[in-house]
Amino acid sequence: MKLKGKQYYIRKSHRYLGLILGVQFLFWTLGGLYFSWNDIDEVHGDHLRKEKRNFSASLNMVSPQVVLDNLKAKGQVDSVLSVQLIEIDGMPTYQVRYFSGDIDHAEHAAGGHRPGHTSNIKVQLANAETGNFVSPLSEEMAVTVAKRQMADPIKVEKVEYLTEVGSHHEYREKPLPAWAVSFSQPDKCTVYVSADLGTFQAIRHDQWRVFDFFWMLHTMDYAGRDNFGNILLRAFSIFGLLTILSGFVLYYVSSPSVRKVRKRVQKV
Structure with missing residues (x-):
């Protein structure tokens, strides 16, 4: 049985590493493109505010x-x-x-x-x-505060009182309790107002939600979205480095130009 050379194993390792990492690299690239092509102030909804x-x-x-x-x-x-x-x-x-x-x-x-x-x-x-x-803000007062934040407030569609939110909620890591005031336009906009603090906290709309989705893919924090130190991201970073290094090694062992240089050195 013919023994397989080191090129075979390096090539195979490089191929499988590329396959495993390819989808995540695609997500990172798409996310980077979206981040760079969008004005962060618009993502935060500043253009919608008075x-x-x-x-x-x-x-x-x-x-x-x-x-x-x-x-x-x-x-x-x-x-x-x-x-x-x-x-x-x-x-x-x-x-x-x-x-x-x-x-x-x-x-x-x-x-x-x-x-x-x-x-x-x-x-x-x-x-x-x-x-x-x-007293802390009532529903009526919270709606008033939310409307005064909007440059062009449209009809209020829904008002919710939030006492807790999940790790993927668009109002995560913000003061609670809070009122979520949703408007019919623009971009399914929701304004969040802290009941106890009496102040506007955040504005969320479709552009921000797309940004947040790509942010989750970018950080690979599928539990809470904002943890840059999670194990999955660290592992994929190491795998990415190994993929790049294996590509360099594969080029070195398989390149005709490198082989010619090596032969010349050996003759000398």
Whole structure:
């Protein structure tokens, strides 16, 4: 039986590696083309939004300290994360984010909170002109906030109240609870508004959804879409490198030009 040479095994390895990786390389290429040919601001829906207006400098507001004092009278406030001036249906509103007495005291004593650890963050809205507390957004108020975000708001088709979302949901990793306000146009647009924060969070439309699908194929994170460090992506990256190297080796062992150079070197 004739023994098969190393060219055969290198060629076969290169062929099967190429077959395994070919489909994923196609996805990466298609995704790269889509990413490069689309304006990221349009993907985010910025062209659908109304230009943001600033508050007048003549506003007559109470001090945020009034709101903090009311919070302290209501319950324990260990520390303040942020105080932001926002607008809710034309009303200047303080958005106070703070840590209450139910946080991990050992962690607090150690000097802070873990990055991204937001389960103990509380939010209080207050009228910036009076200091009176404002309740989380109702459905009607959320629709108003969503419409004020749109450059040309069309008829509202559906409103949903979200308390949890899956890892593939288009509103993943955003503040909950939230209102999802869907419009008939353009591009099946949905505006997401945080009920507790009282603010617009995201706008999703068909162009973003196509981008998100290619993003999932690009990262190969089929569980949550956004993890660049997943094992599957690492494995395919290594396989891709092996495929390229096997192609170089195959060229080296099978090229007539290389063989001629090798013969000349051997004669010398």
